[in-house]
Amino acid sequence: MANELSIVLCGAAGQGVQTVEVLLVKALGSSGYHVFSTKESMSRVRGGNNSTEIRISEVHREAFVDRIDLLVPINGGIRKNIWKRLDRSTLVLGDREELKEEFEGREIRFIDVPFLGIAREAGGPVTANSVAAAVMCALFGIDFTILETLLKERFAKTPEILEKNLLSAEKGYERGGILLEKGEFGLKLPKPDPRWSPLLVDGHKAVSLGALAGGCNFVTAYPMSPGSGVLAFMAQNASRFEIVVEQVEDEISAVNMVLGAWSAGGRGMATTSGGGFALMEEGISLSGVTEIPLVIHLGQRPGPATGMATRTEQADLELALYAGHGEFPRVLLTPGNAAEAFELSRLAFDWADRFQVPVFILTDEYLLDSIFELESLEVEKADFSHHFVEAEPGYARYRVTENGVSPRGIFRHGNGLVRIDSHEHDEKGHIEEDFEVRERMQKKRMSKLRLLEEAALPPTVKGKPGARTRVFCWGSTGPIVAEALERLGNEEVCLVHLKQVYPLHNSIQSLVDEAHRIIVVEGNSTGQLARLIRLYTGRNAEHRLLNFRGHQFSVEEVSEGLRKILEGGEGK
Amino acid sequence: MNPREYDIEPVDLSWCPGCGNFQILSALKEALAELEIPPQDVVLISGIGQAAKTPHFMKGHIIQGLHGRALPVATGVKAANPELTVLAIGGDGDMYGEGGNHLLHTIRRNPDLTNLVHNNMVYGLTKGQASPTSPVGLKTPIQVEGVFSEPLNPVALAISQGASFVARTFSANTELTKEVIKAAILHKGYALVDIFQPCVSFNKVNTYKWFRENTIVMEDSPEKLRDRKRAMELALSGPPFPLGILYRDDSGRPCFEDRLQAYRRSKVPLWKRTPDLAGIAAYIETLREGELKGGRES
Ligand SMILES: Cc1ncc(C[n+]2csc(CCOP(=O)(O)OP(=O)(O)O)c2C)c(N)n1
Ligand code: SF4
Numbered sequence: 072m073a074n075e076l077s078i079v080l081c082g083a084a085g086q087g088v089q090t091v092e093v094l095l096v097k098a099l100g101s102s103g104y105h106v107f108s109t110k111e112s113m114s115r116v117r118g119g120n121n122s123t124e125i126r127i128s129e130v131h132r133e134a135f136v137d138r139i140d141l142l143v144p145i146n147g148g149i150r151k152n153i154w155k156r157l158d159r160s161t162l163v164l165g166d167r168e169e170l171k172e173e174f175e176g177r178e179i180r181f182i183d184v185p186f187l188g189i190a191r192e193a194g195g196p197v198t199a200n201s202v203a204a205a206v207m208c209a210l211f212g213i214d215f216t217i218l219e220t221l222l223k224e225r226f227a228k229t230p231e232i233l234e235k236n237l238l239s240a241e242k243g244y245e246r247g248g249i250l251l252e253k254g255e256f257g258l259k260l261p262k263p264d265p266r267w268s269p270l271l272v273d274g275h276k277a278v279s280l281g282a283l284a285g286g287c288n289f290v291t292a293y294p295m296s297p298g299s300g301v302l303a304f305m306a307q308n309a310s311r312f313e314i315v316v317e318q319v320e321d322e323i324s325a326v327n328m329v330l331g332a333w334s335a336g337g338r339g340m341a342t343t344s345g346g347g348f349a350l351m352e353e354g355i356s357l358s359g360v361t362e363i364p365l366v367i368h369l370g371q372r373p374g375p376a377t378g379m380a381t382r383t384e385q386a387d388l389e390l391a392l393y394a395g396h397g398e399f400p401r402v403l404l405t406p407g408n409a410a411e412a413f414e415l416s417r418l419a420f421d422w423a424d425r426f427q428v429p430v431f432i433l434t435d436e437y438l439l440d441s442i443f444e445l446e447s448l449e450v451e452k453a454d455f456s457h458h459f460v461e462a463e464p465g466y467a468r469y470r471v472t473e474n475g476v477s478p479r480g481i482f483r484h485g486n487g488l489v490r491i492d493s494h495e496h497d498e499k500g501h502i503e504e505d506f507e508v509r510e511r512m513q514k515k516r517m518s519k520l521r522l523l524e525e526a527a528l529p530p531t532v533k534g535k536p537g538a539r540t541r542v543f544c545w546g547s548t549g550p551i552v553a554e555a556l557e558r559l560g561n562e563e564v565c566l567v568h569l570k571q572v573y574p575l576h577n578s579i580q581s582l583v584d585e586a587h588r589i590i591v592v593e594g595n596s597t598g599q600l601a602r603l604i605r606l607y608t609g610r611n612a613e614h615r616l617l618n619f620r621g622h623q624f625s626v627e628e629v630s631e632g633l634r635k636i637l638e639g640g641e642g643k
Numbered sequence: 644m645n646p647r648e649y650d651i652e653p654v655d656l657s658w659c660p661g662c663g664n665f666q667i668l669s670a671l672k673e674a675l676a677e678l679e680i681p682p683q684d685v686v687l688i689s690g691i692g693q694a695a696k697t698p699h700f701m702k703g704h705i706i707q708g709l710h711g712r713a714l715p716v717a718t719g720v721k722a723a724n725p726e727l728t729v730l731a732i733g734g735d736g737d738m739y740g741e742g743g744n745h746l747l748h749t750i751r752r753n754p755d756l757t758n759l760v761h762n763n764m765v766y767g768l769t770k771g772q773a774s775p776t777s778p779v780g781l782k783t784p785i786q787v788e789g790v791f792s793e794p795l796n797p798v799a800l801a802i803s804q805g806a807s808f809v810a811r812t813f814s815a816n817t818e819l820t821k822e823v824i825k826a827a828i829l830h831k832g833y834a835l836v837d838i839f840q841p842c843v844s845f846n847k848v849n850t851y852k853w854f855r856e857n858t859i860v861m862e863d864s865p866e867k868l869r870d871r872k873r874a875m876e877l878a879l880s881g882p883p884f885p886l887g888i889l890y891r892d893d894s895g896r897p898c899f900e901d902r903l904q905a906y907r908r909s910k911v912p913l914w915k916r917t918p919d920l921a922g923i924a925a926y927i928e929t930l931r932e933g934e935l936k937g938g939r940e941s
């Protein structure tokens with residue numbers, strides 16, 4: 072097995088733990104390690120105790136594991152969810168002055184490193200985080216110049232603070248070197264690959280950059296975790312990419328403004344979470360009847376209502392599937408990692424434009440807050456075209472065509488008038504109550520579903536095609552199930568990961584029909600994907616492995632859960 | 644331009660005979676014609692209601708969207724293509740009730756659009772319920788003992804919130820209505836035009852006669868219109884209710900589109916642009932921390 076380590080940093084919000092995390096992930100990633108990081112945090116601005124897991128490995132990893140090889144608590148007040156994951160193989164690097172008695176009497180290997188003491192002597196107590204980062208850099212053999220560069224970037228605007236942090240980092244780095252020499256550290260490090268030089272991309276950036284590559288030039292949102300990371304990225308890069316970004320008064324405005332933008336030839340996206348998405352429902356329906364393209368990024372978190380603001384869940388599949396009154400076609404894309412989040416967000420714009428339907432990108436807090444390594448993100452390969460037309464005199468916005476897609480004119484492009492209407496309407500957009508017209512137009516709109524079905528993305532199947540036990544999952548659970556199956560090493564079992572849950576790709580039917588046993592793994596309490604599969608294929612999954620605690624599955628939890636199911640005998 | 648160029652055929656004008664909406668429709672066509680703005684340059688955006696049907700009854704690009712949501716749609720259109728002349732049209736329920744929050748924030752944002760509100764002090768389309776501007780005491784099938792909530796004062800609200808153009812007119816005074824609409828369109832920034840409009844079917848209190856007896860046209864001058872305190876006094880006075888432009892900020896305050904980063908370098912509307920894929924690719928490369936090994940310049 073590949074050498075790898077799982078490092079967990081934890082500490083109070085507002086205490087700079089995030090700075091350590093960002094520094095460390097970048098430093099590790101730039102030193103030839105394969106890295107993946109993910110974090111969980113409490114819904115508070117200060118205090119509490121948040122944690123970040125950084126995995127370093129000799130192979131690509133992109134899943135959360137329970138195991139902790141090295142724990143670095145920056146502050147005391149370690150929470151239950153962390154204690155549960157510690158065992159005899161865990162090494163703790165901590166400052167006794169800060170942690171007091173927290174580790175006394177526990178059978179856990181503890182090395183006392185006076186982060187605070189070193190900081191006090193060098194740059195001052197507030198620089199303890201830089202000391203911790205520097206100690207770890209030394210232990211992992213990261214060149215000091217890398218840390219120095221990162222600190223310079225981090226504190227570019229405040230030279231005095233930079234000075235202090237550099238002093239502390241030097242001392243910390245020295246101390247780390249001494250620990251290493253003494254051999255107390257004793258963890259087996261993965262071997263870095265000097266040629267490996269990845270992009271490090273979190274979910275927020277992946278969605279944003281994918282959208283931009285898809286021509287997104289108009290972003291609206293009312294802040295709501297975890298959807299607002301995309302808003303922040305877009306706002307901070309609005310002048311670089313010359314796009315419109317507006318924080319609006321509510322999500323109703325967000326969706327309606329985006330529809331206005333598309334009508335005038337812009338390419339808009341609203342980003343939100345479940346609560347905001349629920350407020351957008353009438354606007355989604357408006358997109359359905361007016362056939363104005365629409366893209367919404369829905370970053371899921373646990374509900375109902377406020378639920379757990381900074382936590383994760385996969386319980387809004389059905390919300391997105393049924394959102395909006397009346398019947399109209401739509402698309403639900405469900406990326407599993409940063410590469411897919413990028414690619415599908417790009418595609419969302421193309422499809423929304425091409426098919427004139429609402430397209431939803433469903434991510435979740437776990438995916439958005441995880442940092443993935445990537446060899447590349449292909450931007451230039453992504454060919455771009457607008458799908459609107461020049462409106463001729465006499466133009467009819469809702470012309471009935473063979474495939475249901477009416478050529479979409481935009482305002483003041485050509486001499487024709489573009490008349491868009493939310494009632495049932497005739498081909499020219501006039502309000503219409505004739506029953507036959509109603510039927511014809513409803514059929515026209517719904518016929519686009521066939522086009523969407525033809526375009527649907529196939530699921531990712533991993534494992535032997537002959538394997539008759541099939542594990543279905545969607546979105547961010549995919550890479551976790553993949554690694555769990557890799558651990559189980561059972562050739563009778565394969566993975567079916569859906570990066571689009573609606574409409575389903577037609578291969579799903581045969582994947583289901585050929586299976587002796589179907590297990591669905593998903594992050595909600597009722598099995599929404601399992602229900603969807605039953606609805607569209609008639610097959611009831613034999614087993615479901617569900618998690619709705621507010622934290623994503625771990626690899627161990629899934630492999631253990633699957634092992635139990637598999638040992639429980641045959642299904643169908 | 645002849646206002647007939649805004650006529651649309653065939654059209655089934657579904658308003659009741661005698662409704663004030665007809666007067667507003669013709670004033671609007673005349674205003675656009677006198678400003679020489681061809682239908683191809685105009686986008687008429689509305690919500691739902693009798694007033695909100697107006698776009699269907701004339702030439703122009705239109706979006707008739709959701710009840711209460713015309714302003715965000717209009718803002719989106721204007722921000723995506725600032726070259727368009729954008730009007731958001733609706734009733735008192737549409738703009739002041741269902742869409743009230745958007746009104747407040749559109750005023751703050753100050754996009755360059757004209758907001759016409761046909762204020763008949765009642766819900767016409769849904770057959771006579773009270774609206775946010777219904778007078779206390781108005782009896783309806785729902786407010787059976789008469790309205791007891793205080794009516795909203797849209798012009799005072801807009802002035803207090805810093806709207807850059809606020810006017811009130813009366814549909815039957817088509818000349819004034821036309822001139823006010825013209826000024827509103829010419830004004831750079833958000834312009835609210837509250838239009839007293841008799842609903843002959845459902846509002847038996849605020850009739851043509853009542854409006855005539857309870858309104859007064861104000862004399863104005865650029866200096867007077869700049870005076871926000873005066874405007875507020877006028878807005879709070881009545882009956883008789885002052886008609887005309889009440890407030891106009893002509894200081895050249897930047898509007899929403901002016902402030903958007905999308906137009907800092909180029910004024911080209913979004914539809915004429917394609918994504919800067921090379922720029923995105925270059926940005927993505929900055930996420931490759933491997934460069935750090937060489938000690939990146941900071
Ligand atoms: C979300 C929603 N709620 C309610 C309605 C029903 N509705 C349509 S128009 C309207 C009120 C119309 O009053 P107003 O805006 O004053 O327009 P008027 O008909 O008086 O011109 C209502 C309640 C709707 N279409 N949508
Ligand atoms: S109901 Fe009232 S507002 Fe509507 S058309 Fe008739 S008179 Fe006009």
Ligand SMILES: [Mg+2]
Nearest residue numbers: 734735765767
């Ligand atoms: Mg009304």
